[in-house]
């Protein structure tokens with residue numbers, strides 16, 4: 001599955017680069033506004049929720065959103081989310097770059113672009129689209145490349161969440177210079193999720209690195225356990241998009257009325 005996603009992405013990136021060359025993106029970036037502070041949002045006291053706009057996934061199919069992406073993002077903001085994640089992958093998650101642009105203008109929160117980044121072109125593109133942060137998947141990138149991408153993110157003032165699945169990937173992310181590490185609770189072999197995955201690996205994350213627990217977070221109990229284990233943030237998609245009231249669901253998860 002991951003290989004299929006990466007192969008599709010390669011084609012799409014090559015196409016995008018033909019349409020809008022890097023030199024053109026760099027020109028656009030001269031006029032770009034300063035990014036919203038993603039890292040600082042996660043640093044706030046208490047658990048930060050990164051709420052995800054997710055229309056579909058390869059394992060669950062279409063979630064049948066009844067709200068527009070703007071409405072959903074605003075509902076998240078009202079519930080006290082501290083950042084919004086927007087899935088922009090087209091072929092397996094039914095996302096788009098347009099979704100990111102729409103969400104960015106609908107809220108005042110920082111916005112994370114969730115996609116499969118396999119080419120440095122996508123970092124510049126993300127910044128030009130208005131992303132304040134990107135996801136870098138450690139399992140997709142050799143350490144040297146990860147390090148180079150993190151450096152480009154620094155130059156672009158783009159925050160980066162480096163997603164990991166194992167102790168080895170965490171070590172690699174830290175060596176490459178990650179300041180925000182994600183631990184994905186989803187087993188990519190069978191797509192099951194287990195928040196214990198974060199609880200087991202959390203001790204590997206030093207205090208000066210922010211920890212985001214990703215996937216399969218369903219309840220206030222999950223959030224409490226993850227906070228006690230040292231997570232600074234949780235990344236929540238399905239539980240929120242399936243909820244009849246995403247605003248109330250975020251408040252329920254954090255136990256707070258606002259951000």
Ligand SMILES: O=P(O)(O)OC[C@@H](O)[C@@H](O)c1c[nH]c2ccccc12
Pocket residue numbers: 052054087114115163184193214215216217235236237238239
């Ligand atoms: O819907 P969930 O189980 O709350 O998961 C959200 C998020 O963690 C998940 O969408 C995700 C984590 N890493 C990814 C990488 C690519 C696509 C999607 C993801």
